Amino acid sequence: xLQNNENLMVPRKEREKHARQQEILQxxxxxxxxxxxxxxTLEEIAHKAEFAKGTIYNYFANKDEMFYGIIENIFDEMDSxxxxxxxxxxASAREKLTAYAxxxxxxxxAHSDLFMLMIRQAHRQLTDEFDEKIKxxxxxDLATRKTIAQVHAEEISNEHLKAYDPLEITFLxxxxxxxxxxxxxxARHQLTTAEIDRAAELIVAVYFDGIQNK
Amino acid sequence: xLQNNENLMVPRKEREKHARQQEILQxxxxxxxxxxxxxxTLEEIAHKAEFAKGTIYNYFANKDEMFYGIIENIFDEMDSxxxxxxxxxxASAREKLTAYAxxxxxxxxAHSDLFMLMIRQAHRQLTDEFDEKIKxxxxxDLATRKTIAQVHAEEISNEHLKAYDPLEITFLxxxxxxxxxxxxxxARHQLTTAEIDRAAELIVAVYFDGIQNK
Amino acid sequence: xLQNNENLMVPRKEREKHARQQEILQxxxxxxxxxxxxxxTLEEIAHKAEFAKGTIYNYFANKDEMFYGIIENIFDEMDSxxxxxxxxxxASAREKLTAYAxxxxxxxxAHSDLFMLMIRQAHRQLTDEFDEKIKxxxxxDLATRKTIAQVHAEEISNEHLKAYDPLEITFLxxxxxxxxxxxxxxARHQLTTAEIDRAAELIVAVYFDGIQNK
Amino acid sequence: xLQNNENLMVPRKEREKHARQQEILQxxxxxxxxxxxxxxTLEEIAHKAEFAKGTIYNYFANKDEMFYGIIENIFDEMDSxxxxxxxxxxASAREKLTAYAxxxxxxxxAHSDLFMLMIRQAHRQLTDEFDEKIKxxxxxDLATRKTIAQVHAEEISNEHLKAYDPLEITFLxxxxxxxxxxxxxxARHQLTTAEIDRAAELIVAVYFDGIQNK
DNA sequence: AATGAATGAGCCTTCATTCAT
DNA sequence: CATGAATGAAGGCTCATTCAT
Numbered sequence: 001x002l003q004n005n006e007n008l009m010v011p012r013k014e015r016e017k018h019a020r021q022q023e024i025l026q027x028x029x030x031x032x033x034x035x036x037x038x039x040x041t042l043e044e045i046a047h048k049a050e051f052a053k054g055t056i057y058n059y060f061a062n063k064d065e066m067f068y069g070i071i072e073n074i075f076d077e078m079d080s081x082x083x084x085x086x087x088x089x090x091a092s093a094r095e096k097l098t099a100y101a102x103x104x105x106x107x108x109x110a111h112s113d114l115f116m117l118m119i120r121q122a123h124r125q126l127t128d129e130f131d132e133k134i135k136x137x138x139x140x141d142l143a144t145r146k147t148i149a150q151v152h153a154e155e156i157s158n159e160h161l162k163a164y165d166p167l168e169i170t171f172l173x174x175x176x177x178x179x180x181x182x183x184x185x186x187a188r189h190q191l192t193t194a195e196i197d198r199a200a201e202l203i204v205a206v207y208f209d210g211i212q213n214k
Numbered sequence: 215x216l217q218n219n220e221n222l223m224v225p226r227k228e229r230e231k232h233a234r235q236q237e238i239l240q241x242x243x244x245x246x247x248x249x250x251x252x253x254x255t256l257e258e259i260a261h262k263a264e265f266a267k268g269t270i271y272n273y274f275a276n277k278d279e280m281f282y283g284i285i286e287n288i289f290d291e292m293d294s295x296x297x298x299x300x301x302x303x304x305a306s307a308r309e310k311l312t313a314y315a316x317x318x319x320x321x322x323x324a325h326s327d328l329f330m331l332m333i334r335q336a337h338r339q340l341t342d343e344f345d346e347k348i349k350x351x352x353x354x355d356l357a358t359r360k361t362i363a364q365v366h367a368e369e370i371s372n373e374h375l376k377a378y379d380p381l382e383i384t385f386l387x388x389x390x391x392x393x394x395x396x397x398x399x400x401a402r403h404q405l406t407t408a409e410i411d412r413a414a415e416l417i418v419a420v421y422f423d424g425i426q427n428k
Numbered sequence: 429x430l431q432n433n434e435n436l437m438v439p440r441k442e443r444e445k446h447a448r449q450q451e452i453l454q455x456x457x458x459x460x461x462x463x464x465x466x467x468x469t470l471e472e473i474a475h476k477a478e479f480a481k482g483t484i485y486n487y488f489a490n491k492d493e494m495f496y497g498i499i500e501n502i503f504d505e506m507d508s509x510x511x512x513x514x515x516x517x518x519a520s521a522r523e524k525l526t527a528y529a530x531x532x533x534x535x536x537x538a539h540s541d542l543f544m545l546m547i548r549q550a551h552r553q554l555t556d557e558f559d560e561k562i563k564x565x566x567x568x569d570l571a572t573r574k575t576i577a578q579v580h581a582e583e584i585s586n587e588h589l590k591a592y593d594p595l596e597i598t599f600l601x602x603x604x605x606x607x608x609x610x611x612x613x614x615a616r617h618q619l620t621t622a623e624i625d626r627a628a629e630l631i632v633a634v635y636f637d638g639i640q641n642k
Numbered sequence: 643x644l645q646n647n648e649n650l651m652v653p654r655k656e657r658e659k660h661a662r663q664q665e666i667l668q669x670x671x672x673x674x675x676x677x678x679x680x681x682x683t684l685e686e687i688a689h690k691a692e693f694a695k696g697t698i699y700n701y702f703a704n705k706d707e708m709f710y711g712i713i714e715n716i717f718d719e720m721d722s723x724x725x726x727x728x729x730x731x732x733a734s735a736r737e738k739l740t741a742y743a744x745x746x747x748x749x750x751x752a753h754s755d756l757f758m759l760m761i762r763q764a765h766r767q768l769t770d771e772f773d774e775k776i777k778x779x780x781x782x783d784l785a786t787r788k789t790i791a792q793v794h795a796e797e798i799s800n801e802h803l804k805a806y807d808p809l810e811i812t813f814l815x816x817x818x819x820x821x822x823x824x825x826x827x828x829a830r831h832q833l834t835t836a837e838i839d840r841a842a843e844l845i846v847a848v849y850f851d852g853i854q855n856k
Numbered sequence: 857a858a859t860g861a862a863t864g865a866g867c868c869t870t871c872a873t874t875c876a877t
Numbered sequence: 878c879a880t881g882a883a884t885g886a887a888g889g890c891t892c893a894t895t896c897a898t
Contacts, residue, residue: 020882037252038251038252041866041867041868042867042868042869043867043868051883051884052883052884052885053868053869053884053885054869054870054871054883054884054885054886055882055883055884057868057869057870058881058882058883062868062869063867063868063869094426119333138400152425159427160426160427161425161426161427162425162426162427164416164420164425168394168416169420169425171393171394171397172390172393172394172417172420174393175389175390175391175392175393175394176386176389176390176393177389178389178393179385179386179388179389179390179392179393180382180385180386180389183385186352202378202382203386206378206383206386206421206424207420207424207425208424208425208426209423209424209426210420210421210422210423210424211366211375211376211378211383211421211422212308212374212375212376212422212423213373213374213375213376214428255891255892255893256892256893256894257892257893260860265858265859266858266859266860267859267860267893267894268858268859268860268861268894268895268896269857269858269859269860271893271894271895272857272858276893276894277893277894465680466680469870469871469872470871470872470873471871471872479879479880480879480880480881481872481873481880481881482873482874482875482879482880482881482882483878483879483880483881485872485873485874486878486879490872490873491872491873522854547761566828580853587855588854588855589853589854589855590853590854590855592844592848592853596822596844597848597853599821599822599825600818600821600822600845600848602821603817603818603819603820603821603822604814604817604818604821605817606817606821607813607814607816607817607818607820607821608810608813608814608817611813614780630806630810631814634806634811634814634849634852635848635852635853636852636853636854637851637852637854638848638849638850638851638852639794639803639804639806639811639849639850640736640802640803640804640850640851641801641802641803641804662861683887683888683889684888684889684890685888685889693862693863694862694863694864695863695864695889695890696862696863696864696865696890696891696892697861697862697863697864699889699890699891700860700861700862704889704890705888705889705890
């Protein structure tokens with residue numbers, strides 16, 4: 001029993017450390033999203049996380065690391081959403097993308113702070129291309145996109161879809177989705193589930209059928 | 215004669231002042247786009263504009279004003295592009311949007327720094343909603359979008375287009391366009407005119423006809 | 429028996445406490461010598477001493493106390509060396525100083541970290557004259573020097589040596605010795621015993637006979 | 643005339659910049675000597691130099707650069723002293739070293755702050771051997787020492803002096819000199835010119851003739 | 857109007873010290 | 878006694894802004 005106790009001892013510490021890291025990231029991401037990276041001070045983050053300034057540095061090497069910690073969280077969440085939506089067995093591309101769109105919109109609405117951070121991060125991704133970490137994020141981003149492209153590819157070979165470059169049109173789809181979310185976040189709209197479903201279906205409808213009346 | 219002289223005097227001075235403001239904005243926008251607002255110092259802007267630091271303050275009240283000056287320039291450019299593309303007499307919505315898409319992509323490629331600034335600016339637009347200036351930008355943005363929506367509206371009433379909310383699908387179209395541009399700017403692609411045309415047509419095709427094989 | 433036990437109990441505890449203090453001082457003095465007082469963190473000392481940071485504070489009131497602990501150790505060692513060299517019965521001043529020089533050089537080479545700490549400490553000694561501890565060190569330093577001066581004094585009264593102020597020339601002798609050691613420590617020379625002997629004899633020869641050819 | 647004026651314009655600015663750098667170094671060197679490098683804050687230096695904190699950075703890249711600026715000044719002064727003392731035409735080694743000793747003691751007394759900085763610098767010289775700047779100082783130090791050794795060498799070949807290694811005994815001489823200065827600076831003695839002359843002669847006498855009564 | 861030296865508020869980060877476990 | 882997470886004061890440095898020339 002004693003040994004059992006000891007075995008559990010180490011994980012508990014680690015779990016607590018991780019939990020506290022997440023608390024700090026929570027505080028930071030809200031502030032970063034509200035005011036931007038530079039206009040958020042460590043003092044504010046510490047205050048919001050209910051720690052002293054110095055304590056933050058027991059959990060993150062510096063402000064930048066915190067930022068990347070947050071971005072990685074976001075990527076993890078987006079990966080889950082993507083994987084879940086694409087994995088539905090027997091579903092068509094249209095069904096999968098509808099599920100994906102619903103999940104993305106719902107997530108964006110629930111975490112509009114994250115959404116805004118993604119936009120900000122987009123900028124950094126464009127500029128600091130030297131940085132190792134940025135490159136990793138870049139690759140993760142592309143990998144996620146390819147998961148979705150793959151779903152297109154299958155149905156293109158079926159001739160259910162037109163023979164576009166799967167990756168290229170995936171970006172277009174993503175663009176519509178992001179644009180839609182940004183529009184409503186800007187306008188501070190709080191969408192109901194029904195509205196989210198309608199929106200997702202609208203986007204998918206336009207994407208698959210176009211806006212032209214035949 | 216003397217009075218005449220004086221009458222001309224003032225405009226010349228104003229013209230020179232304006233010209234010098236634009237020189238400074240040119241320098242600033244390149245740097246802001248490259249390194250972001252916070253990581254660009256007035257020292258650097260002054261150096262690039264070939265003025266002394268103090269001189270900048272004869273033309274702009276502070277760093278923020280410069281930023282908004284740039285954004286306004288960008289809005290002016292986008293307005294021109296939009297107006298030009300939408301004004302073609304007798305053209306269909308599809309033709310107008312194709313022209314618009316070509317112009318936007320070409321402009322984005324030629325001025326990728328501006329494109330990046332827009333992304334960054336998107337963030338500020340979302341947050342500092344109190345600021346008078348920001349509100350104006352917001353409204354200009356919406357006004358531009360409505361010009362495009364109007365073109366949709368006409369053809370919806372013709373029943374050439376499906377009966378979607380014109381503004382809502384305008385955002386979707388914009389989203390595809392932006393997403394496409396971002397993808398290529400990230401990848402540092404230099405598109406030829408032919409490639410730009412093809413891209414614009416691709417986007418418009420997806421937008422009007424959808425990706426589904428009928 | 430029990431009482432006996434308890435009597436021994438306290439000394440053992442004290443001995444252990446003292447032993448652990450010395451372990452910590454060992455760790456600290458190496459680091460202080462390598463990187464200086466300010467650039468050595470308690471974290472590092474604790475790590476090197478294989479204790480936790482907080483534990484250090486069970487043995488020393490603060491970082492400064494540790495520093496003085498080390499300096500006192502060094503003084504103890506120098507005292508031993510001095511006493512040993514000066515105590516040789518029937519030896520002449522020249523023989524005693526030769527023995528002293530050999531011991532000092534050998535010790536400096538073996539503990540160049542300490543030597544460097546002494547230099548550093550010299551500075552503090554000069555400045556913080558208010559501090560009680562510093563004054564004590566100052567006095568110990570002088571006392572050691574006087575032990576050597578005393579040996580001079582005896583032989584001055586014998587007229588074996590010229591009638592210089594014993595303390596004054598003691599400082600000159602010390603100066604040569606220190607300078608010599610510093611030269612070789614800087615150059616990272618590892619002197620053999622033979623070289624040390626030769627060096628000590630050189631210094632003593634210059635000191636007693638001068639450099640002039642008669 | 644106008645052109646003449648302009649020609650002088652640039653040097654004036656440079657001269658003023660240099661003058662202000664020296665003012666700052668003056669302030670810094672007193673404080674560094676009093677309290678050490680680490681215990682002196684830039685705030686204090688700025689205050690003593692009667693500038694604002696930020697202004698310091700118009701003249702020095704960082705705290706370290708200031709430190710090396712001071713050390714270089716000291717080296718310059720020591721070089722002058724050495725060169726002047728060694729250059730006396732027709733003087734014997736003994737006369738030259740006497741002149742040198744007098745100058746060094748007088749300078750040390752007048753600038754005891756510098757003397758203490760040298761001691762402190764000695765430490766850095768020993769440790770941070772990687773740094774380019776430190777290496778340069780090291781070499782300058784050796785070069786100065788060699789100037790003195792050269793004077794020895796000449797008289798060794800004359801057989802006026804014993805056949806010791808010139809550089810080695812130069813270090814011994816320097817050691818006596820430094821040790822003597824440190825002793826009096828520690829004791830806060832203010833030596834008169836007569837006392838300085840006596841001291842220099844004492845040291846040279848011991849160095850050339852030794853302490854032994856023949 | 858142009859200059860650039862001076863300013864000083866403010867930021868990130870470090871680290872000696874404390875204290876609950 | 879040992880631990881190490883938490884603390885917060887303090888420091889080096891940056892940079893937007895001012896102002897005397």
